[in-house]
Structures are given as C-alpha cells and as structure tokens.
Amino acid sequence: MKPEIRHSFNLSFREAAELQKKLSAKISMPRKTKTVGTVCGVDVSYSLKTSLFFAGAVVLSFPGMEILSSVTAKGTVSFPYVPGFLSFREIPVLRKCLLRLGRKPDVIMVDGQGIAHPRKFGLASHIGVTYNIPSIGCAKSLLVGEFNEPGTKKGSKSPIIYKGEQVGCALRTKDNVKPVFISVGNLISLRDALNIALISAKRYRIPEPTRQAHMLVNNFRKNHEK
DNA sequence: GCGACAG
DNA sequence: ATCTTGTCGC
Numbered sequence: 604m605k606p607e608i609r610h611s612f613n614l615s616f617r618e619a620a621e622l623q624k625k626l627s628a629k630i631s632m633p634r635k636t637k638t639v640g641t642v643c644g645v646d647v648s649y650s651l652k653t654s655l656f657f658a659g660a661v662v663l664s665f666p667g668m669e670i671l672s673s674v675t676a677k678g679t680v681s682f683p684y685v686p687g688f689l690s691f692r693e694i695p696v697l698r699k700c701l702l703r704l705g706r707k708p709d710v711i712m713v714d715g716q717g718i719a720h721p722r723k724f725g726l727a728s729h730i731g732v733t734y735n736i737p738s739i740g741c742a743k744s745l746l747v748g749e750f751n752e753p754g755t756k757k758g759s760k761s762p763i764i765y766k767g768e769q770v771g772c773a774l775r776t777k778d779n780v781k782p783v784f785i786s787v788g789n790l791i792s793l794r795d796a797l798n799i800a801l802i803s804a805k806r807y808r809i810p811e812p813t814r815q816a817h818m819l820v821n822n823f824r825k826n827h828e829k
Numbered sequence: 830g831c832g833a834c835a836g
Numbered sequence: 837a838t839c840t841t842g843t844c845g846c
Contacts, residue, residue: 647836651838684837686834693836715835725835746835779846784835 604704623724643708644812658700659820676700690729712812717788719771731789738788776804
C-alpha cells in the first residue's frame with residue numbers, strides 16, 4: 604500500500620498549518636457506497652527511554668472482526684507532540700508500516716481525529732487523503748468542539764459542534780462507559796463512520812480495529828525493548 | 830493574557 | 837503516549 608502523496612515535513616508550524624488547510628480541501632465524499640469487507644486499525648506506541656516509536660496496523664474482516672493480517676514498523680521520533688499537529692509526528696512511522704501492507708483495506712480506522720480538528724485535518728484525514736482511502740477518526744478524547752453527553756446506552760450519540768457546525772459525534776460504544784469521538788477522515792459519510800465504529804465495538808469501548816492495533820504495537824514495542 | 834489542548 | 841496494583845462497579 605503506497606501513499607499517493609509524499610511528504611517531507613521539514614515545515615514550520617505555520618507552514619504545517621497551511622498545508623493542513625490546503626489538504627483538507629481534498630477530503631472528498633464517496634461516489635458510491637461500496638460494501639465494506641475489511642477495516643484496518645492503526646496505532647503508534649512510544650518508547651519512554653529512547654526516541655524510538657513504533658507503528659502497527661491490523662486488518663480485520665467486517666463485520667466479523669476476524670484478524671486477517673498485521674504489520675509493524677519502527678521509527679525515530681522527529682517531530683514534537685503539539686495538539687493539532689499530531690499527524691506530522693506519527694505519519695512517518697505509519698507510512699513505513701502501511702507500506703508493508705499488501706492490498707488496500709476498504710477502510711482505515713485511526714486513533715485520533717478526522718475533521719474534528721482546528722483546521723479540519725486531523726491524523727485520520729491526513730492518512731485518508733495521503734493514501735486516497737476511506738478513513739475514520741476514532742479518538743478517545745476531544746481536541747476541539749463541544750458536545751452534550753449522549754444517552755447511557757450503547758449506540759447513543761450526540762453531535763460534536765465546532766464553530767457552529769457539526770464535525771463529528773460522541774458515540775457510546777458500550778453501556779455506561781465514556782463515549783469515543785467519531786469524525787469523518789476521508790471518503791466516508793459520518794453516518795457510515797458511526798455505523799462501522801459501532802459495529803466494530805463488539806465488547807469494549809475501543810472498536811476492535813484500533814484496539815487490536817494498539818495491542819499489537821504495544822507488544823511489538825515491549826518485545827523490542829528486551 | 831488565560832485556558833484548552835488527539836497521541 | 838509512557839510508568840503501574842489493587843480496587844470498585846456492572
């Protein structure tokens with residue numbers, strides 16, 4: 604799986620912000636609503652001692668959530684963590700990781716925001732546009748916007764409003780548990796993004812794709828640190 | 830200026 | 837994100 608857009612990322616924050624604004628215009632809607640058969644979850648894990656970090660991607664069947672394949676990669680951190688610029692930090696390792704993926708999955712689920720972002724271009728959107736693939740932002744906490752607490756039952760949701768417009772939804776993926784924050788990454792409707800996230804959440808708050816990717820890359824890192 | 834702030 | 841055990845609640 605090769606990226607359709609190459610990035611060097613030797614940018615100042617101002618330039619990075621401009622790039623985000625420019626690329627957010629390339630986020631598009633799907634022409635057809637094609638059937639989703641595979642969902643790929645991706646995540647990154649950091650080393651506390653060294654400046655190394657790791658990426659993991661797991662492809663699962665949908666809606667069965669059977670693990671079909673997984674890949675990992677190692678890299679060196681070259682960009683600080685700054686809220687709003689997470690993609691410039693994590694995309695380099697994720698790129699190495701995704702290059703090892705055979706065929707493109709139907710959808711990529713990312714641990715972070717899609718358009719629920721200051722410049723409508725969070726990590727999920729960045730990956731989606733870079734690889735020209737449908738992507739979903741599934742974050743554990745909010746970056747921007749406000750929302751009313753959704754109902755307590757699994758499946759309940761409420762809109763995330765930012766600057767007067769809806770940029771996503773707080774989605775309850777499990778009864779009586781903190782919601783996750785879903786937003787469109789690329790080439791997908793919010794409705795489909797919510798459906799996929801909800802169906803992918805079989806038993807835990809975090810939907811299987813990103814949950815499995817998190818476990819995979821965490822084990823990969825710990826294994827590497829021995 | 831102050832507070833907020835994905836991972 | 838990462839370092840960590842038990843503990844409270846469904």
